[in-house]
Amino acid sequence: MKYTGPVYRPPYEANSLLLQVTVGCAHNKCTFCSMYRDTAFSVEGIAQVEKDLQEAQAMYPRTKRVFLVNGDAFVLSAKRLKPIAELIHKYLPQVEMISMYASINNIMGKTDEELAELNRLGIGDLWVGVETGLPDALAYLNKGANFEETYQQLERLNRAGISFYYGFMFGAAGKGRGIENAEANAKLINKLKPVGIVPTTLSPNEGTQLEKDIADGRFELASEREVLKEQIKTLELINVANNYMGIHIINSVSFDAQLPQQREWAIQRVENTIEALDEAYLNSVPQRHTI
Numbered sequence: 001m002k003y004t005g006p007v008y009r010p011p012y013e014a015n016s017l018l019l020q021v022t023v024g025c026a027h028n029k030c031t032f033c034s035m036y037r038d039t040a041f042s043v044e045g046i047a048q049v050e051k052d053l054q055e056a057q058a059m060y061p062r063t064k065r066v067f068l069v070n071g072d073a074f075v076l077s078a079k080r081l082k083p084i085a086e087l088i089h090k091y092l093p094q095v096e097m098i099s100m101y102a103s104i105n106n107i108m109g110k111t112d113e114e115l116a117e118l119n120r121l122g123i124g125d126l127w128v129g130v131e132t133g134l135p136d137a138l139a140y141l142n143k144g145a146n147f148e149e150t151y152q153q154l155e156r157l158n159r160a161g162i163s164f165y166y167g168f169m170f171g172a173a174g175k176g177r178g179i180e181n182a183e184a185n186a187k188l189i190n191k192l193k194p195v196g197i198v199p200t201t202l203s204p205n206e207g208t209q210l211e212k213d214i215a216d217g218r219f220e221l222a223s224e225r226e227v228l229k230e231q232i233k234t235l236e237l238i239n240v241a242n243n244y245m246g247i248h249i250i251n252s253v254s255f256d257a258q259l260p261q262q263r264e265w266a267i268q269r270v271e272n273t274i275e276a277l278d279e280a281y282l283n284s285v286p287q288r289h290t291i
Contacts, residue, residue: 025071133184
């Protein structure tokens, strides 16, 4: 299997076959992210994709799930994704789901008919980093799409039958706005009904605009107490059945939970953490692992 540059995947895709179809990230301009900052974006040729699938057929013939890498593989047009999906089913006939990272702009570039066709080809469970439901905070993070576009495009996925995970960040709105951010995210989640919600926590990765803005006093990170209170409020406000998928290492309290069945258990976990930490730590901004 050929891999070029850094390869990232969600923790939940640990057992998926990783098939490279792009290199780097097509957007690569988010305020907070440096994952692919030094990697030029390019598209893998279909001949190499088929070669990798032939290798996968010999090594992992019973594969049921494929994750296309890299940063926003859904940037590929429907015309490019269709033959890739067909090759996957040809060489790995037991595959049930073809997943990948996707941005809002990636969805915009496809018609409703194309989205429906991709759904029929087994493409779904897209990992979409929404990050925040607050329009001004979203603009600052420079995701490449505004709030209205974000909502409209995710609704298009729903209409096409393409399942997706709603990724967001605690602390994305900065100091003093944790509850506001929780309310905005929960409102959007309740409307969109994603297959799962995937929280991480905003962190100043080295070399990013966010790191510079913090150093210059233009952005102030939320304290640990604020982040944990935001996590509680988010759990309280989600009123649709959902998978809370929060085991990312960057989160202060990482766990998975089925909502609403495990809501009280999940909230208690965070409250117990708050009680166990001293005031100095709760009022600080601890150093976190980078993405």
